Each structure stands twice: as structure tokens, then as C-alpha cells.
Amino acid sequence: MAKHLDLEEQEQLDQVKHLWQRYGNAITWVLILVLAGFAGWNGWQYWQRSQAAKAAALYDEVDRAARAGDTARLERAFGDIRDGYGNTAYAQQAGLVAGKVLHEKGNADAAKAALGWVGEKSSDPAYQALAKLRLAGLLFDAKAYDDALKQLGGSFAGEFAALAADRRGDILAAQDKKAEALAEYRKAYAGLDARSGYRRMVEVKLNAMGVDPTTTASTTTTGAAK
Structure with missing residues (x-):
């Protein structure tokens, strides 16, 4: 009986070896791709979290500069978040803040540039609309009527x-x-x-x-x- 079981086990092992010889490479590559995809997804999630955290820190700097009325510091901080993390919501919010404060402080050109960037680059319809409406208002005040209508x-x-x-x-x-x-x-x-x-x-x-x-x-x- 034991000998019979040994023969069955041997046949099963032979079948496994045969299957592995035939499909082993394909199975290995599938596993590699699956594991690589999983690792890539985790890496992407980590990168996204890291980007968001860095953007949030820069947005805090924009907010502090805006509250202090320090336009030079505000422009630097906004430039950093725009250039480094322009695809984040923090950058677009920073552009709206910068546009408002720079306008209030009399720096019309910088205000228009900040709002124009948000209106052009933002993927959020609300941020984009706000930026265009505010920029149109600044252009209207400057009597640049045709440019305002374009916005x-x-x-x-x-x-x-x-x-x-x-x-x-x-x-x-x-x-x-x-x-x-x-x-x-x-x-x-x-x-x-x-x-x-x-x-x-x-x-x-x-x-x-x-x-x-x-x-x-x-x-x-x-x-x-x-």
C-alpha cells in the first residue's frame, strides 16, 4: 500500500515538474510583474503623501507671509510651491491667496500673474473659476476690457x-x-x-x-x- 502511494506521489511530482518546465518562466514573470506593480503602487502612494506634506508646509509659509503682509516673502513662498508642487491643491490655493494680498498691497502685476497661473493650470473647476473672476475684476479696474472679457x-x-x-x-x-x-x-x-x-x-x-x-x-x- 505504501509502495502504491509512493508511486502516486512520484507521478504527481513528475506532473508538477513537467508543468513547471513548461510554464515556470511565464509564472515567474507574472509574479514579478504583480509584485513590481504592488511595490510601484505603494511607492506612488508614499510619493503622493510626501508631496502633499511638503506642499502643505509651503502653503503654511504662504499663509504666514500673507497675514504679515510681507509681499517679498509671499512671492518667494508662492514661487516655491508653484514651481515644486504646482499640481497640488495647496499650490492653487496659494495662488488665490497671493493674488488677493498682492493686489491689496498694490502689486497689480504680480497679483495678475498669480491669478493667471491658477486660472490656466488648476484642474479644480472652482479654483479655476475663482481665479478667472478675480483676474477679470483686476483687468476691469485697469480698463483692460477686452482682456477681462477673455478671462x-x-x-x-x-x-x-x-x-x-x-x-x-x-x-x-x-x-x-x-x-x-x-x-x-x-x-x-x-x-x-x-x-x-x-x-x-x-x-x-x-x-x-x-x-x-x-x-x-x-x-x-x-x-x-x-
């Missing part, structure tokens, strides 16, 4: 679309293009939440142009009901 081209997500329309209305009104401005203000009014204080501001602009948007909306609704 407001394309699509804006959600309520940002209404804010962009309102800003386009301001620019067009400044260019004495009343009909175009009125159309943009109407878009803004329609796109803003009825409870929004900003909507009231747009309503005031429409009233100043001889339009009551509440009456228009009511008339439109009545007409549709008929």
Missing part, C-alpha cells in the same frame, strides 16, 4: 456661470454696450439663487437700466401659463 470666455460650472455673466455685464456696460450688458445681467439674475444677496445687487443694476426683473419674470410666467 470670462468659455464655460463656468454652477453658480460661477451667473457670477461670470454679471461681470461680463459690468464690462459691457462700461463699454456703452447696453443691450449686450442687459442680456448678461439677465443671465446672472436668472442663474442666482433667489435668496442670494448678490442677486439683489444684479437686480439693482437692472433697475438702473430701466428693467424690473421681478416684473419680467412674473410676466414671462403668466404668459407661459396661458
Whole structure:
């Protein structure tokens, strides 16, 4: 009986050897690829965490410089985070902070550059929209109307679309293009939440142009009901 079992075991071993000789190299390479992929994934995760931690430290430096009103230090810190970790959310937030503070401190060119970078490079639609709206505002103040309108081209997500329309209305009104401005203000009014204080501001602009948007909306609704 023992001898019979020994023969079966020998046959099984022979089959394993045969299979290994035939498929051993392929199995080995599959294992190597799987392990390499696992190691690579872990390495990528570690690198991502490391990048985020370094970017966070630099963002703290940007924030401290902004609070202190130290524009030279702010520009250096923003340059470091932009150049080293530009694909992180921290860098894009830093650009918005830098743009705001540099504008407040009278450094218009640096403010425009920071906001322009966020508007162009950010992968986050909200950061991108904020940067373009703020930059359009700076350009509007500088009477660079065509450049301001370029920042407001394309699509804006959600309520940002209404804010962009309102800003386009301001620019067009400044260019004495009343009909175009009125159309943009109407878009803004329609796109803003009825409870929004900003909507009231747009309503005031429409009233100043001889339009009551509440009456228009009511008339439109009545007409549709008929």
C-alpha cells in the first residue's frame, strides 16, 4: 500500500515538474510583474503623501507671509510651491491667496500673474473659476476690457456661470454696450439663487437700466401659463 502511494506521489511530482518546465518562466514573470506593480503602487502612494506634506508646509509659509503682509516673502513662498508642487491643491490655493494680498498691497502685476497661473493650470473647476473672476475684476479696474472679457470666455460650472455673466455685464456696460450688458445681467439674475444677496445687487443694476426683473419674470410666467 505504501509502495502504491509512493508511486502516486512520484507521478504527481513528475506532473508538477513537467508543468513547471513548461510554464515556470511565464509564472515567474507574472509574479514579478504583480509584485513590481504592488511595490510601484505603494511607492506612488508614499510619493503622493510626501508631496502633499511638503506642499502643505509651503502653503503654511504662504499663509504666514500673507497675514504679515510681507509681499517679498509671499512671492518667494508662492514661487516655491508653484514651481515644486504646482499640481497640488495647496499650490492653487496659494495662488488665490497671493493674488488677493498682492493686489491689496498694490502689486497689480504680480497679483495678475498669480491669478493667471491658477486660472490656466488648476484642474479644480472652482479654483479655476475663482481665479478667472478675480483676474477679470483686476483687468476691469485697469480698463483692460477686452482682456477681462477673455478671462470670462468659455464655460463656468454652477453658480460661477451667473457670477461670470454679471461681470461680463459690468464690462459691457462700461463699454456703452447696453443691450449686450442687459442680456448678461439677465443671465446672472436668472442663474442666482433667489435668496442670494448678490442677486439683489444684479437686480439693482437692472433697475438702473430701466428693467424690473421681478416684473419680467412674473410676466414671462403668466404668459407661459396661458
